Amino acid sequence: MRTILLVGKVFFLFIAFAFLSCVTPPYSLQVPREIPIDAFGMAHAGGRFTEKENRLLNEMGVSWIRSTFRWDSIQKRTKQWDFSRWDRFVENAERAGKKVLAVLAYDVPWIYGKEEKEARRHIEPDKIPYFLQYVEGVARRYKGRIHAYEIWNEPNWLFWKGSDEDFFLLAAAAARRIKEVDPHSCLVMGSFWRVPKGFIRGMFRAGAFQYADAVSFHPYALTPEGVWALYDELKGVLQEIGFKGDIWVTEIGFPTGGWYLSRVPEEQKPSYVIKTLAGLLVRGARVVFWYELFDKFSEGLSPSGLDSELYFGLNYPDFKPKKGAAAYTLLARRLAGATYRPDLVKVSPELQHTLEILPFLGPDGQKVLLLWSKTGEKVYLRVSPLKGLFQVDIATGDRKQIPPEGYFTVEETPIFLSQEHTRLKDRPEDSAEKEPAGKVGSSSQGKRVEKQAGSPAGQQVEKVGSSPQGEMAGREASSSEADPQEAAFLESGFTLEQVEPEPKQGVTFSGELSFFWKIR
Known part of the structure; x- marks a missing residue:
């Protein structure tokens, strides 16, 4: 989004109260x-055209990058076309193995006459x-190369004044023309700011969704919970x-400075990243684009507070990570291709009301x-089994093995626990090792995940998303080579x-998160 210069304070107060309403999830x-x-x-992202980026x-x-192929950057005059920047963009995306979401938007003054x-x-x-x-x-120039x-x-x-x-x-x-050129x-369709119900219904009645494979929106909110509520809506x-x-x-995103009421202290951004992304994905979001890769200025050099x-x-633009980068990386590296498995946790009804519990395989x-913790109340837990279990710091990616006698405290800051079977290799069980960084290859060449190892017996797994080509990328988990011990691990x-707090009997992991009014 571009800088918004003039917005009334009354509007922000109105929106702030709008977040207090609850939406019952339709699923x-x-x-x-x-x-x-x-x-x-x-x-x-992807606009620097450098190997470093x-x-x-x-x-x-990151699998997808989103950029606006602005009309005025391509056709400055009636017959004056210049695709040079976007040729470089698409070529660089292909070289990096990234899928491209191209936004086609905005206008050019020359269509209204020389005086404009x-x-x-x-x-x-x-x-x-002219727009078509x-x-x-x-669409014709990049047919088969732009994915969405x-x-x-x-x-x-x-962004629309008509x-x-x-x-x-x-x-x-425009939708009809794109499908004619690149079916x-x-x-x-959409790219809505929040959830404009009347606008959405009007688009649908006008036939604008006839060719749509998906609907998109930007659920900017005060908190991750507000983001989820907008998704449900x-x-x-x-x-x-x-x-x-x-x-x-x-x-979707949260600034760490400025006057937007959605701003969040940088120390709390990892928590917001984890909650926002995980909450959207378990609700069925096909793709989530974080806004954005870089701040506009390096640390301490911004001309405006x-x-x-x-x-x-x-x-930061000098590639120094801010707090929150490790949290995004952690989820992208560990949840991509995974299955959300609520059946993997045995817990009392009381804890279900107190804790947000999201298990994945x-x-x-x-x-x-x-x-x-949903309420901010401290909850003291013991988790079992402990074998192969690690806690990963969402702010740094560092991990430590949890000692068998360890108790830990769950608060508002998410705790990330990881468990692997001793026969599963890939990641060594060192006591203080950072989560490995690695490359995500060109997912466009992969296959849709049709069978997930360890999917609950007798329970259908909901598949999220499929492109028109049926090319949804995936990694196929092979269960044919798993021995009975591994199979039991996958199903357990x-x-x-x-438990009652016993701080002397183990290691306590906890976090603090104070409340701020936030809105964008």
Whole structure:
């Protein structure tokens, strides 16, 4: 998103109170779900065209990059086309093994006459053919190389200044043109700011979703819990209108500075990253794009302490990671291709109300358990079995083996537990080893995960997402080579037992998280 200069304070107060409402999820979180291998994306990434940036994206586990192929950067005059920047962008993405989500948006002043000097952020109906020339030019030039398209950015917000009806006409015409030129591309409609119910219903009635493979939105909120509520709300609206495609989150993030009420101290950003990403994925989000890869200025060099748009990055532009980068990397490296398995945890009903408990089984047989307190109340737990169990620091990626006699405390900051069978190799069981960074290859060449090792017997696993080509990438977990001991490990789960605090009998892992009003 671009810097928003003029927004009334009354509006922010209105939105702040809107977050206090609850939305009942239109689905069950007790249903196992496969996390797509390419579920992790990054906004405003891939534009430096350097190997250093490509390595960073690989190390962080990013599969998708999102950028706006602005009309005014491609067609400056009626017959003056310049694709040079975007040729470099697409070539670099292919070299890095990243999928591209291209946003087709905004206008050019020349379509309104010589007297116009600035774009209007509005395409009048009689000017739509000009926009379609631009759309067709991009789709034809990069056919088979751009994996997905969005039409416009946040049209229900400050980025579209025309009527809703005019946008519906534009979106429907552009969607049709893209599918005519590149029928195998994935068309992601919407790019909504939050959940504009009337706008969504209007688009649907106007036929703008006819060619859509997915609907996208930007659920900016005060907290991760607010983000989840917006996802649930959108899911409900789409079920109401009968849309059966995927949901993509093409922007979400929290700034660490500036005047946006959504700002969060950098020390708390790892917690927000973990909760936001994990909560969206277990709800069925097909892809989540974090906003964004870099801050606008290096640490301590920002010219403004007020502009929150300068502070959304997970890294500084000099590649120094901010707090939150390790948390994103941890989830992208460990949850991509995994299956959300709520059946892997045995816990009392009381603890279910007190704790957020998200268990996953990876395609390599490794288990992950995320825990945090919903209420802020401290909960003392004992988890079993302990063999092969590690706790991973979400802020640094460091891990330690939990001693057999260890008790630990669950608070509002998420705890990340990892368990692997002793026969499963790949990651040595050192007592103080950082989570390994590695490359995520070109997932476009992979195969959809059709069978997940250790999926619950008699229980169907919900598959999230499929592109028109059926090319959803995945890693196939091979259970044919597993011996009975490994098979038993894959089917076994965690038992969580609430205990009285005994700090002298083990290691206590805890975290603090104070509450701030936040909004974007």
